[in-house]
Amino acid sequence: MTEIQKDQTFSAPPARCLEGLLRVGPYVEMKVKRSDAAAGTAELNWEPGGAAFVFRLSCTDAGSGQTQVQLQHDLAWTPVLSRPVVNSERMRQQLDERVRVQMERIFTTLEEFLQDETRFPKGVTPTSLEIDHLAWAAGGAISVGLRWLAAQLQPVLARSVGRGQFLRAVGLAGILVGAAAAGLLKRRNPSRGSAFFEGLIVVIVNIWMSLFIYQKVFSLGVVDWVISALVGLTAGWLASMRLPARKEK
Numbered sequence: 001m002t003e004i005q006k007d008q009t010f011s012a013p014p015a016r017c018l019e020g021l022l023r024v025g026p027y028v029e030m031k032v033k034r035s036d037a038a039a040g041t042a043e044l045n046w047e048p049g050g051a052a053f054v055f056r057l058s059c060t061d062a063g064s065g066q067t068q069v070q071l072q073h074d075l076a077w078t079p080v081l082s083r084p085v086v087n088s089e090r091m092r093q094q095l096d097e098r099v100r101v102q103m104e105r106i107f108t109t110l111e112e113f114l115q116d117e118t119r120f121p122k123g124v125t126p127t128s129l130e131i132d133h134l135a136w137a138a139g140g141a142i143s144v145g146l147r148w149l150a151a152q153l154q155p156v157l158a159r160s161v162g163r164g165q166f167l168r169a170v171g172l173a174g175i176l177v178g179a180a181a182a183g184l185l186k187r188r189n190p191s192r193g194s195a196f197f198e199g200l201i202v203v204i205v206n207i208w209m210s211l212f213i214y215q216k217v218f219s220l221g222v223v224d225w226v227i228s229a230l231v232g233l234t235a236g237w238l239a240s241m242r243l244p245a246r247k248e249k
Contacts, residue, residue, distance in 0.1 A: 003074040004096060006103040010067050012114050014040045014059040017067045020113040021057060021106070023120050028105050030055065046102055047188070051084035053099060055106075069110070071103045135185035136198040139236070140205035143178025147171060147206070168224055171206070172231055178202045179232040183239025199236020203229045 010017055018040050025032050025044055033054075035042035040059040045052055054077035062068045075083060075095075086092050113120050150170040179202045183195035207225055 003072060004099050004103070005073075006071045006100070006107070008069055008107045009062055010069060010110065010114060011065060012067055013065070014061050014067045016114070017059040017069055017110065018042065020110050020117070021059070021069070023117070023122065024106070024109045024113050027120060028102070028109050030106070047082075048098070052078045052082035053102075054078050055103075069107070071106060073099050073103070131201075132182075132186045132188075132195070132198060135182040135195060136201040136205075138185055139178040139180075139182025139198060139202040141178075142181050143174040143202055143206055144209055146177060147174040150174070171224065171228060175203055175206055175228050175232045176235050178206075179235035180239040183236040183241075186236075186240045195236035195240035196233055197236075198240075199232040199234070200229070202236065203232035206232075 012020070015037065018035070018037065021044075022032055022035055022042060028046075029048065030044040030046050033043045033045055042057050044055045044057070046055060047053070053073060053075075056072045056077070058070045060068045060070070075086075084095060086095065147170055150173075151167075154166060179195075179199035182198040182202055186195040186198055203225075206228065
């Protein structure tokens with residue numbers, strides 16, 4: 001992937017444009033890695049699906065109250081371990097197109113900020129609360145798989161405890177692990193919000209399995225399911241949390 005560059009002029013001072021770019025970064029799934037207010041430059045990371053794309057930007061005074069904003073991207077700037085694998089020219093072109101679309105998204109959002117900055121409050125991490133289907137599906141599969149495996153081993157594992165206590169412990173453990181896995185997977189894209197709802201879906205999957213598929217193995221009481229719901233919601237939410245990145249000056 002060669003270097004990609006996009007320029008656009010905005011009716012605002014350079015400092016204002018840089019402020020806007022840093023403010024709207026999280027709203028377009030960009031993480032600010034470093035910035036230099038005096039030079040009017042910054043570096044941001046975009047990490048869709050786990051791969052990292054580095055964007056470098058500069059704000060230059062174009063005269064008459066105008067600022068030229070330049071965005072640049074080069075895959076060589078991304079650490080080797082975080083680079084997307086490019087196996088063909090077609091894949092290279094697809095990645096280039098994704099970068100161009102993201103650049104256009106950045107410029108469009110910056111224009112919105114310059115028109116009405118109240119839409120982008122300071123210190124607020126945007127969350128669209130989009131459901132991550134891969135996260136909940138994987139979490140649900142993991143939780144059900146663990147419970148099924150434990151059920152197969154029940155004659156051996158449940159000798160010292162009653163069957164009910166065994167199933168209760170296995171149920172909670174399966175939901176805890178599954179919901180936590182869903183939360184960890186959703187951390188790939190923090191702008192989608194926490195995995196609170198993914199954790200809920202993991203719980204619902206287990207309840208559905210107990211009611212309609214494996215009643216003899218997964219069937220528990222109402223109180224057990226209330227506890228399981230709290231465990232799943234909490235595990236998904238906590239596992240998807242990210243500590244705020246340290247700001248570099």
